[in-house]
Amino acid sequence: MTASPALLTDHYELTMLQAALRAGTAHRRSVFEVFARRLPPGRRYGVVAGTGRLLEAVARFRFGPDELAQLERAGIDRETRDWLADYRFSGDVWGYAEGECFFPGSPVLVVEAPFAEAVLLETLVLSVLNHDSAVASAASRMTCASSGRPCIEMGSRRTHEEAAVAAARAAYVVGFAATSNLEAGRRHGIPTTGTSAHAFTLLHDTEREAFAAQVAALGTGTTLLVDTYDTLRGVRTAVEVAGPGLGAVRLDSGDLAILAHEVRAELDRLGATGTRIVVTSDLDEYAIAALAAAPVDGYGVGTRLVTGSGAPTAGMVYKLVARATSDDPAAPLVPVAKRSAGKPSVGGRKHAARRYDAAGTAVAELVTPSAVAGDGVRDLLVPLVRGGEVLAREDLEAARAVHRRSLGELPREAKQLSEGDAALPTLSSPDQPLPEG
């Protein structure tokens, strides 16, 4: 585990720094933008997540003796290491608020600082935003599909153990109710939940003994896993052991839509009309939607959540879009962009705003050279770091509110699971007409 995140960085950021320091270009004021060239195939919107984690990491980004010793082993020269020993990010950062929806080309983060300071953050910025936004973007479709029924994140075992904590956090930002991950509870204050696995039933000589042991320890409000042997018999045993006040049963295999109806009928027949049915087992947004008509009270989602439901990375890049003509802090910025074939970028610093119609529905993402103000337009870039000082601390409840508002403003088709275009067009001029709908 790393006290400073400074080495969670690609080697080439350091060789670029070394070369720029030697050339006298390292201190040119620079603007980097983070954006996704496209959404994953068929997706209507993306969700920015990880901003809070990123800002916390930037505040700890330091090169101590241990980091510098590794850089020496990696061949970074003494001049560069001496400069890094005093490294503090002194620049400004703006970004989309955590939880905000984004579209192709949206500048979700803008970093302005001397090149030397800004280039060092590239890898960490992208790691955090690409991972967390990928999970949040998938998770948001799942909470849309669940139509208000609670979703629980339980994918820790299907991803890297630290990515699991971040995934739980990203899912919570977009409306998941809880997580199975205890560290996410400790680190981020997210509610944690869990009861038992098949192993617990198998440990005991009978299913009845297992249920009795669980109820004795956790109370009748617990969730009993009823599908180890015969599911409907498991339901009857569960109610016999816990009584009709049993909190919930969990189904983790079989045809969940059919089983949920059968289990609901059996619970009701037994008088356990308040006992909820929680389903798990390889759920994704489509499986959740397919269960909309089934008597299901909650969804536990694992693998497909933590792997971004087919899009495990958000595809964001960190591109230099403008830089000063000299290292004079007053030197003007000039726009820059790669020009050869493939992966083109648009040079120059961009502003970002969202335009609304008279009903308050978002109609376009404005990514423009100049700021756009006026009625029916909302500025999307909020200050996150000023003069090296992190302005915002992590606030997941605020991020949840941002996401609810942002999603609520999108046109209705944004929430369709079917494949389609981005829900908003990205316009590079406020005068550009909206594409035909």
Add this chain to the structure above:
Amino acid sequence: MTASPALLTDHYELTMLQAALRAGTAHRRSVFEVFARRLPPGRRYGVVAGTGRLLEAVARFRFGPDELAQLERAGIDRETRDWLADYRFSGDVWGYAEGECFFPGSPVLVVEAPFAEAVLLETLVLSVLNHDSAVASAASRMTCASSGRPCIEMGSRRTHEEAAVAAARAAYVVGFAATSNLEAGRRHGIPTTGTSAHAFTLLHDTEREAFAAQVAALGTGTTLLVDTYDTLRGVRTAVEVAGPGLGAVRLDSGDLAILAHEVRAELDRLGATGTRIVVTSDLDEYAIAALAAAPVDGYGVGTRLVTGSGAPTAGMVYKLVARATSDDPAAPLVPVAKRSAGKPSVGGRKHAARRYDAAGTAVAELVTPSAVAGDGVRDLLVPLVRGGEVLAREDLEAARAVHRRSLGELPREAKQLSEGDAALPTLSSPDQPLPEG
């Protein structure tokens, strides 16, 4: 960052523990097996990775005051927390050596311990093995496809920042030459490498100035990125600046197969016959294979590596397969397995061996109730922890050797990229005939 990994664990492991402690079943001797029910679609083999990381984490797995305080907040009772305060894993673990190939049903890890001790490790075991094995399994196909040309891991920015370190490690296990990730250099001793991005060229007033700055700082042996503006002009400028002794050029966009030929011809025409060509840009095993006939000297692989090339998790599960009939340490083990529809498991402890033909080519994976010995059979489970003591320390060079040997023993079709069945059948009895080929 977490000193102890104990909370990188699903909540339900703790509630199961609490219920089992209260029921008096927590100390029943138990055997859990880790296996994948299937390989990702079309894959011929998987690769076990993460074992060294896992053993290091198990040795640190402790519940200190901070962890216990979080468990109290999560509702875990005092008796359970008191028991956890003294938690040390005291059991035995066997597993496939890190770097070994595996097949559906291969018991890649076997944990024998009292239920209470073994159940707590489930989440961490699966997180580490599922992530690292997914990356290694994809990466091994890439090193096969590259036919000896070096592959460099550079996907840090496309995955969680800590997953990035583990991904670099997993890629190294299966033969990658280096990584861009500096923390992987520090933590695991993996060679790190990197030179410059398009931003470095764009920082300077001309491409020539950028190249001169880089060569001045890093020497003529460096790798110049030549595709910011016009690639062939970039090549000429690179050789003019660095001379014909230039180490390498990097191509990061465009049609790499065509460009590599054009760039090779241009380099040769300029006398830079020893200058290597390194290609990057959304490579995967198929793109690498497609460049086999192109004059390419090395591959940098990012996104598709760290996301498992379409299979970001290895699908391994941790299942109770046997447990004692009482908490008497001498009580006999009985096989157990879930029996209802879907996700069936085979109860009982399994041994694992690989059978070879007379030429030394592997022909079958034997996953059997009893050990199989004799000529032409290799035992696959090696002791990793005995009586709670970790026997093996991380040795990545040994893991690389294991992988080379293991892959070398597989039938030739294992290395085909085309979709197909697992390269070895998994047999549950040594007398079971091989399926028709």
